[in-house]
Amino acid sequence: MAPPDGEAYLRRQPWPFTPILEDVLPRGYQAELHSRLADPDLTSAAHRELTREFIRRRGERNREILFGSAFESRLRDSGADLLLVDATFTLPALAAHKVGIPAFQLCTNLALHRDAAVPPLTSHHIPTGSLRSRIRIRAAWEWLYLHTFMPGGERMRAPVREFYRRHPDASPGDFHAHLQIGPHLKVPTLVTCTPGFDFPRASGGIHYLGPCVDRERTEAPLPPEIASGTEPLILCSLGSHGDRVRAHRPFFQAVIDTVARRPQWRLLMAVGGQVGPEGFGPLPPNVTVVERVPQLSALKRASVMITHGGLNSVKECICLGVPMIVHPLVFDQPGNAARVVHHGLGLRGDIRQASVQSLSAQLDAVLGDDAYRSRVQALQRDFLAADDSGLGARTIEQLLQPFESRATPQPKRAIP
Structure with a gap:
């Protein structure tokens, strides 16, 4: 499921495709936006207008995902046993709660939520375990968290708070994360890598699937x-x-x-x-x-x-x-x-x-x-x-077992 601009790529794969958010993000919008932003003659006023329009559309997208009937209907009609949500945009996982579909966060980068032992991915710092290193890591995360209270972050917090008021039993989440549009949710976090490349982490809930590299994909010939x-x-x-x-x-x-x-x-x-x-x-x-x-x-x-x-x-x-x-x-x-x-x-x-x-x-x-x-x-x-062991498939099947045996979702307190 993706906005219409994703169809050209996804149709090349052997997967059915369901378009979403067509009214907010119509076909061609992304290419047009990138083209206009790359125009060397773009004026400052035009750039500001493009930015305002992008922010407006992003707000409409967020509210449609959380409260709109169209997205909820397509989730319900999908008959899905599991929704894998891109970890950079977690709101569809909250929408899945409304229709009783379990949802996991899928990271095509490394995990994005706060960890006391690991600096944000936006940092060059290599943790050493020293007191100075731990202070530096904590300060980096605190600085990022403070930014979520800026006007842009507040525009995201408001609909999320509204969602939790309506659905207090949804999976809890918080904004102690980075590179995410929306909260980090307390649901299984799947990472397409191995722990051998990551730094050792203090937090749990992360499940490494292996690198998930398609080594057999078809490519154009070399020069x-x-x-x-x-x-x-x-x-x-x-x-x-x-x-x-x-x-x-x-x-x-x-x-x-x-x-x-x-x-x-x-x-x-x-x-x-x-x-x-x-x-x-x-x-x-x-x-x-x-x-x-x-x-x-x-x-x-x-x-x-x-x-x-x-x-x-x-x-x-x-x-x-x-x-x-x-x-x-x-x-x-x-x-x-x-x-x-x-x-x-x-x-x-x-x-x-x-x-x-x-x-x-x-x-x-x-x-x-x-x-x-x-x-x-x-x-x-x-x-x-x-990759050759099928680790990713086995991990997802094991994580799904508790959901398959659970008749009704267990109430949890959401703390956005």
Whole structure:
């Protein structure tokens, strides 16, 4: 179930698709919004208007999910035994309570709720267990929690409080979380990773499903010069959002200039549609620049990946045994980069300060030290074993058993 813009992708999979929120988020809205925001001639006044409209639609979406009859009807008609809700938007799990369907939070990133032993994913901090580290972690979480009382957070709290007044027996939740639209709910939290990549946590309720990487997916072919080359391959990509900020162009240029000085290396770099391969002029013979890259196919040949640190890219690197140099941008990427460094899977850089000198030093360090690849390969075995064992399916079936035997939901006190 997704807004209409999700249909084009989901129809390529062997799954039935149910559109939701068509009135609030009509087909084409997301692409139009991104296109207008990327317009270099967009005025400040127009940007403010787009932002106000986005916030208005988001408020309508939240109220439709919590109180609207259309979404509730589609949930009821689905006949579902379980609703898996994207952990970044938890409100549909509350709606599922109204129709008696159990709901779990599914994290395609690492867990997002507060943990005394683990900093927020937006932090670069690597916990050490020291008093100073614990204070730093607590301060980071408190700062994020205070932000939920700002006007934007209050716009979310008000309908959630109203929902709990109407449905006091719904699964309790709180706003001690980050990168979530809505509260973190006290329902099973499913994480598409293994604990071996995460930091040790103090809180419970987290169930690791394995990396859940589709290693057999169909991809476009590699460029011929990459498919047939024998030189060490450097793969560079900032992910699906990396091309939306034109400021990344100097970073891409620094990577090109770095590899241009090393004819014994080969570079395959994805820059997205906004920057475009044509934006870099004549390229060195050992550099290939494309809009999109078939990432799994490229990783099978790569010696190292320069990445933004999105969890999907990090997991794919681990599954293919490829060390990383992570230049995090936003969201959970700083926390993922911290874990890459902590586990010795690669290095971290600052995209704002990247230069030929810093990139050369990082590439020399990772390519020149087999210990990085050895540590990635050790975690690779853990990842592949988890996926091949069917851990995710077994975990969900076990978590569902209490719901299957429960005649009526047990009352719980909700504390938003």
